[in-house]
Structure formats: C-alpha cells, structure tokens
Amino acid sequence: MDIKPEEMIKINTKPPAKHWMDIPADLSEGKFCYPAKAKSLEYLHLPNPRDWSPADEDWKLPENWQQIIHEGFKERLDKYRSLKVFMDVCVRCGACADKCHFYIGSGDPKNMPVLRAELLRSIYRNDFTTLGKIFGRLAGARKLTPLVIKEWFSYFYQCTECRRCSVFCPYGIDTAEITMMARELLNLIGVNIHWIKDPVSNCSRTGNHLGIQPQNFKEIIEFFCEDIEEITGVAINPSFNRKGAEVLFVTPSGDAFADPGTYTFMGYLMLFEHIGLDYTLSTYASEGGNFGLFTSSDMMKKLNAKMYHEAKRLGVKYIIGGECGHMWRVINQYMDTMNGPADFLDVPKSPITGTVFENAASTKMIHIAEFTADLIKHNKLKLDPKRNDHLKVTWHDSCNTARAMGLLDEPRHVLNAVCNNVFEMPPSTTREYTFCCGSGSGTNTEEIMEQRLRGGLPRANAVKYVHDKYGVNMLGCVCAIDRAVLPPLMNYWVPGVEVTGLHELVGNALVMDGEIERTMNLRMEDLPGAEGDSDE
Amino acid sequence: MGLEKILGLKQSEITKAWFDQVVKTYHGDSSHFLLDVKDPFSNPVGATTFKALGEVFEALISGKTRSEIIPLLDPPIRIRAVQEFSPSQAVSFVFFLKNVVRHCLEKEIKNTEISEKELSNFDDKVDGLSLIAFDIYMGCREQIFKFRAEHVKSRTLKLLEKADILCEVPEVGTEIIPHNVYKNGGFENT
Numbered sequence: 001m002d003i004k005p006e007e008m009i010k011i012n013t014k015p016p017a018k019h020w021m022d023i024p025a026d027l028s029e030g031k032f033c034y035p036a037k038a039k040s041l042e043y044l045h046l047p048n049p050r051d052w053s054p055a056d057e058d059w060k061l062p063e064n065w066q067q068i069i070h071e072g073f074k075e076r077l078d079k080y081r082s083l084k085v086f087m088d089v090c091v092r093c094g095a096c097a098d099k100c101h102f103y104i105g106s107g108d109p110k111n112m113p114v115l116r117a118e119l120l121r122s123i124y125r126n127d128f129t130t131l132g133k134i135f136g137r138l139a140g141a142r143k144l145t146p147l148v149i150k151e152w153f154s155y156f157y158q159c160t161e162c163r164r165c166s167v168f169c170p171y172g173i174d175t176a177e178i179t180m181m182a183r184e185l186l187n188l189i190g191v192n193i194h195w196i197k198d199p200v201s202n203c204s205r206t207g208n209h210l211g212i213q214p215q216n217f218k219e220i221i222e223f224f225c226e227d228i229e230e231i232t233g234v235a236i237n238p239s240f241n242r243k244g245a246e247v248l249f250v251t252p253s254g255d256a257f258a259d260p261g262t263y264t265f266m267g268y269l270m271l272f273e274h275i276g277l278d279y280t281l282s283t284y285a286s287e288g289g290n291f292g293l294f295t296s297s298d299m300m301k302k303l304n305a306k307m308y309h310e311a312k313r314l315g316v317k318y319i320i321g322g323e324c325g326h327m328w329r330v331i332n333q334y335m336d337t338m339n340g341p342a343d344f345l346d347v348p349k350s351p352i353t354g355t356v357f358e359n360a361a362s363t364k365m366i367h368i369a370e371f372t373a374d375l376i377k378h379n380k381l382k383l384d385p386k387r388n389d390h391l392k393v394t395w396h397d398s399c400n401t402a403r404a405m406g407l408l409d410e411p412r413h414v415l416n417a418v419c420n421n422v423f424e425m426p427p428s429t430t431r432e433y434t435f436c437c438g439s440g441s442g443t444n445t446e447e448i449m450e451q452r453l454r455g456g457l458p459r460a461n462a463v464k465y466v467h468d469k470y471g472v473n474m475l476g477c478v479c480a481i482d483r484a485v486l487p488p489l490m491n492y493w494v495p496g497v498e499v500t501g502l503h504e505l506v507g508n509a510l511v512m513d514g515e516i517e518r519t520m521n522l523r524m525e526d527l528p529g530a531e532g533d534s535d536e
Numbered sequence: 537m538g539l540e541k542i543l544g545l546k547q548s549e550i551t552k553a554w555f556d557q558v559v560k561t562y563h564g565d566s567s568h569f570l571l572d573v574k575d576p577f578s579n580p581v582g583a584t585t586f587k588a589l590g591e592v593f594e595a596l597i598s599g600k601t602r603s604e605i606i607p608l609l610d611p612p613i614r615i616r617a618v619q620e621f622s623p624s625q626a627v628s629f630v631f632f633l634k635n636v637v638r639h640c641l642e643k644e645i646k647n648t649e650i651s652e653k654e655l656s657n658f659d660d661k662v663d664g665l666s667l668i669a670f671d672i673y674m675g676c677r678e679q680i681f682k683f684r685a686e687h688v689k690s691r692t693l694k695l696l697e698k699a700d701i702l703c704e705v706p707e708v709g710t711e712i713i714p715h716n717v718y719k720n721g722g723f724e725n726t
C-alpha cells in the first residue's frame with residue numbers, strides 16, 4: 001500500500017484487524033529458514049527433493065499434496081492417541097497464550113501456543129470432524145490451501161518445541177508435540193529446512209551433524225589434550241573406539257568444534273582422567289545430538305540407534321552422555337519405546353561411588369551432570385572453587401533437560417560446589433518455567449537471526465536483571481545448542497555476560513593429581529591473582 | 537507557567553498516553569497483554585518500553601544531552617529492531633510524542649498558556665530525539681548483520697584451523713621461513 005510522506009508517522013496498526021485465517025504469513029527474505037537442498041533429501045530418501053525458496057509463489061509441491069497431507073494426518077491420528085486428544089480437548093482457556101517466548105517477544109498472536117495449535121486443528125476439524133465439515137469456519141475449520149502450508153512452514157518453525165506452554169495448560173496439551181506432527185506432515189511433501197536436514201544427512205553418513213571425519217574428530221580431541229597439558233601439566237590420552245571399555249562417552253559434536261563448548265569438552269576429559277574412568281570415545285557415534293527429533297520419529301530412531309549400536313559393538317557396560325539438551329529428550333521420552341530397552345547394557349553404576357542410577361535402568365544412559373553431582377556428593381573430587389571467583393554465575397535451565405527429564409538440582413549441586421558466586425534468576429523464569437534460548441529445535445541458523453533474538457528476549461531479560469542487580473557476568477548451561485546461541489543473544493541484550501558449560505567450570509576448579517600451579521583457565525586467560533594468590 | 541513546567545506536572549499522564557500509542561503499533565489482539573506491565577519478566581516488551589518512555593520523556597524535558605539519552609532510548613529501539621517492523625515503523629513512535637503532548641495539553645494551548653514558540657521548540661526536541669533513535673536503530677541492525685557473518689565464519693574457520701588445514705600467520709621469530717625473505721622479491725643475496 002502506498003502512502004504519502006505525512007502519513008508515515010500515523011500509527012500503522014499492523015496487521016489490519018482481520019480474522020487470523022485471513023492474514024497470510026509473511027515469507028519475504030529474512031523471515032524464513034532456508035529450505036533443505038535437493039541433495040540432502042535425496043541422500044536421506046525423503047520425498048520431493050527439489051530446489052526452491054519459501055519466497056517463491058510456487059513451492060513445487062507434489063501434484064497430490066493435499067491427499068498426502070490428509071492421509072499422513074489420518075495415519076498419525078490413528079498412531080498417536082495423544083495427537084487426537086490434543087486436537088479435541090483444548091477449551092481455549094488462554095492459559096498458555098502469553099507463555100511462549102516467541103509470542104512474548106513478537107506480540108504476533110499466531111505465536112500464542114493456542115493459536116499455533118489452531119493452525120493445525122482447523123484442518124483437523126475440516127477433514128475429520130462432522131461439525132467442521134458442516135459448519136466450516138463457524139466451527140473453526142478451514143480448507144487446506146497452499147496458503148495454509150506456507151503458514152505452517154512459517155509458524156511451526158517459530159516454535160522451538162520447548163514445552164513451556166504445556167506447563168501452564170490445565171489439560172497438559174503439549175504444543176511441542178503438535179509442532180512435531182506439523183513438521184512431519186510438511187516433510188511428507190518435501191517442505192523442510194536445511195539447518196535440520198543437513199545435520200541429519202551428515203549424521204547418518206559421518207556420525208555427527210557437522211560431517212567431521214573420524215580422523216579429524218580424533219585430531220580435535222588430541223588438540224584439546226595438548227591445551228590441557230599446557231594449562232595443567234597433566235598429559236591425557238583418551239582412547240577411541242576401544243573395545244571392552246566400561247563406559248562409552250557421547251557428547252554433541254558442537255562441543256568438539258565450537259567455543260565455548262570446546263572448553264566444556266576439555267572439562268570432561270580432565271574429570272575422567274582425574275577419577276581414572278575406564279571409558280572410550282567413538283568416532284562413529286561422535287554425535288550426542290539428534291536433529292532427527294526435529295524431523296520425524298523415524299529419523300530420530302535411526303540416529304538414536306547409532307549410539308546403541310556402537311555401545312553394543314564396543315561391548316561397554318553403559319553410556320555417559322555429555323552436556324546436551326535435546327539428546328536427553330530423545331533418551332528420556334522416546335528411546336525406550338523406539339530402540340529400547342537396551343538389554344545388552346548394564347544399569348549404570350558409578351565405579352567410583354558405587355551409586356546405581358536406577359533412573360536409567362532401561363535406557364542405560366546417564367547425563368554427565370548426574371554422574372558428576374554424585375561424585376561431588378560423595379566427596380570424590382578435590383575442588384578449588386576460588387579459581388572461579390572472578391565469575392558471578394547464573395544458571396540457565398535448558399528446556400529439554402529441565403522440562404523433559406527434570407534435571408534441575410544436579411547441575412546446581414555441581415555449580416555450587418565449583419563456584420562461590422551463584423545468583424539465581426527470578427523463579428518464574430527458571431527450573432520448569434525456564435525460558436527457551438529462542439533457537440532450539442533446529443532453528444539456530446543465521447538467516448533468521450531476528451527471530452532468534454526476539455524469541456530469546458524473555459531469557460535475556462531475566463539475565464539482564466541479575467546482571468544489573470548482582471553483576472552477573474557468566475551464564476551457565478548444560479546444552480550444546482545453548483552454548484552456540486546464547487553468546488550472540490547475550491551480546492545483543494546483555495553485553496558483558498559470557499556463556500559457559502558446566503564442566504568448563506568443573507575443569508577449572510578441579511585439582512588434578514600431579515598438576516602444576518594453574519595460571520590460566522581453560523580459555524587460556526590469565527587467572528586473576530594467580531601468582532599472588534598462594535596464601536593457602 | 538512555562539511549557540516545561542506543565543509537561544513536568546503531566547509527565548505520567550503523557551507517558552501513559554504515549555505508551556498506549558506505541559502499543560497500538562502491535563497487533564490489536566496483543567494490546568491487552570502488552571499494556572499489562574506489572575511483571576517485567578512475563579512481559580518484557582511492554583515493561584521495558586513503558587519504563588523507557590517515562591525516562592526518555594523526563595530526560596527530554598529536563599534538557600539532558602544526546603549521550604545521556606542514548607542508554608534510555610536504546611531498550612525499546614533494540615526490541616523493535618528485531619521485531620517485524622520496517623525501519624521507519626521501528627522508530628516512528630518517537631514522533632507520536634508531538635501529538636500526544638498537544639492532546640494532553642489541549643486546554644492549556646487553547647488558553648494560550650503555552651506559546652507557539654514553546655511548542656515549536658518542543659517539536660525540535662522530538663525531531664532531535666528521532667535522529668538519536670535512528671542512530672540507535674542502525675547500530676542494532678549492524679550488530680545483527682555482524683552476528684550473521686560471524687556465525688558462518690566461526691562455523692567453518694575454527695574447524696579448518698583445528699584440522700590444520702588453515703593456519704594463522706606465525707609470530708615474527710617463530711616462522712620456519714623468515715618473514716622478510718621476500719622483502720625484495722627474494723633476491724636479497726644476489
């Protein structure tokens with residue numbers, strides 16, 4: 001619409017007050033994730049590989065796309081009772097409406113969880129309910145048109161599947177599951193994003209999301225060991241693909257290549273060395289993350305199976321997993337029914353403390369935060385938290401570990417043992433109520449930086465509060481995606497706050513046998529007062 | 537009573553009216569949510585904006601300088617710079633203040649308690665404020681572009697370096713081939 005200059009500063013209520021069904025999604029450049037390359041889809045044998053752009057008018061959908069969606073929808077309604085329930089029971093009470101970080105950050109009503117679900121529900125009503133068939137729009141139903149597909153693509157990739165909304169819903173409706181279903185349906189007609197499909201195809205080929213080759217993966221770890229030796233004087237030689245080790249350790253590949261995750265990886269290596277753990281790393285299962293979760297249950301199953309195959313091949317007793325978020329959602333919510341139970345493994349038992357992790361009796365896999373918390377609880381680690389005294393740390397509960405597995409107190413137990421200055425954010429923004437980083441579920445790609453920054457605003461806003469009030473300068477977390485995406489988020493909203501993984505802090509505080517006096521932290525920055533601080 | 541003084545007395549009324557107008561730049565269905573600023577953690581957009589407008593207005597009438605105003609005006613612009621606004625829409629709310637003030641001071645203007653001159657001086661201040669807003673907005677956008685560029689770079693560079701495919705320029709004295717060997721095209725000795 002063209003306007004005159006003098007009209008430029010009139011309030012431009014946007015978009016005009018229309019029914020949501022009549023407002024098309026904005027898919028201009030910068031407002032969407034780039035689609036997956038034809039090549040990746042072909043490699044994964046996924047339907048409708050082609051080169052296209054969401055900004056195009058014509059998305060080159062298969063001829064019978066409506067039928068494909070309808071049948072796919074039907075199949076999933078039959079297969080997942082929860083989906084049918086979620087489609088039927090919402091009473092539109094609105095309790096979830098203002099709980100989504102994307103709604104809070106954007107003010108766009110279609111980012112209200114209840115409305116996000118309506119995007120799918122309206123088609124459900126039209127296709128599968130009598131009321132919807134007869135009364136159409138009056139009953140909240142609408143026909144499936146290409147515009148609906150575009151809207152799904154826009155808004156189901158503006159949901160990070162964080163499940164915050166579900167905590168507030170009296171019926172336990174989980175919009176994250178609805179988003180998953182919508183993304184599965186979109187996959188059936190070849191509508192998907194590169195940031196998810198590339199890692200998935202890499203992972204099925206080289207064993208990790210980035211496509212790091214086995215020899216390079218090994219070299220990177222050896223490089224960490226050189227740094228550790230320089231910092232601590234302790235030489236570490238981790239083993240790779242060693243048969244008969246007691247434990248297989250798997251962590252997201254992000255820890256291997258991207259700062260600050262790399263320092264966390266160094267922390268793992270130091271801890272295992274210190275306690276003399278009999279473990280091995282795998283160059284085949286070199287990825288703890290599982291972007292299959294953001295694609296389809298089949299893909300998630302395939303990528304998850306890889307870790308267990310490797311555990312079986314190597315003959316280990318159980319698996320310890322590194323600091324990852326969504327890996328744990330897969331393990332805790334889906335693994336057992338998908339690939340489990342892992343009968344060929346033992347129930348994890350700490351060789352140091354003797355603790356048996358009954359919570360992992362079926363999956364045989366424990367989170368490193370549980371493992372380390374147990375070590376600390378039994379006083380098995382020599383720690384010097386003073387080395388972290390220049391840090392004022394606050395704790396970000398990652399959505400997946402917090403809401404999908406209840407890992408709330410273990411990381412805090414570790415944190416408080418290795419840091420003297422810990423400050424919590426307001427309770428409405430932590431633990432089960434934690435706010436998402438804004439870039440989860442495969443949306444941590446740079447072309448939608450604005451979306452990520454506004455989605456991360458509620459999180460950053462709470463960090464800003466403790467930064468202003470207590471001088472917090474470090475944000476800790478147990479998730480590799482967080483470690484990758486929180487730094488720009490902090491940089492934009494709360495400059496002066498850096499990001500760390502839990503085991504980087506552990507590595508810095510850990511007093512290893514035979515170590516030299518520490519003058520640097522794992523980032524190779526001088527420890528404040530390192531030389532003069534010999535009064536103990 | 538001078539304009540400044542009247543504005544001081546009506547500060548909260550004006551801020552509230554200004555905030556109402558800003559909220560109208562969002563989707564109508566969200567105004568109820570955005571206007572409720574009691575809890576800054578559940579509504580950071582509304583609460584931050586409301587607080588900033590009050591502070592900016594106060595700074596403006598008390599004659600604060602550009603560098604004092606920047607940190608006050610930054611938060612709402614920073615938010616609008618990542619929301620789905622065009623550049624002009626992102627900063628236009630500053631201009632709303634002109635009409636808001638005229639509206640809140642309708643009676644005083646009618647009674648000619650306030651002179652045309654005073655009003656036009658105030659308009660100049662708002663114009664200046666809008667220029668500050670524009671600078672802040674551009675700063676935010678540039679930061680976002682930088683994140684984008686760094687994202688790609690950090691993804692690839694680090695990996696190449698670690699795999700020893702790339703290496704940085706060594707420090708002078710540690711090189712295998714002296715750094716000045718090609719100073720004269722490598723023919724120093726001939």
Ligand code: SF4
Nearest residue numbers: 090092093094096169
């Ligand atoms: S809280 Fe639950 S029942 Fe209420 S609107 Fe949201 S999804 Fe529907």
Ligand code: SF4
Nearest residue numbers: 100159160162163165
């Ligand atoms: S799962 Fe998270 S991102 Fe998705 S609608 Fe709910 S609160 Fe929003």
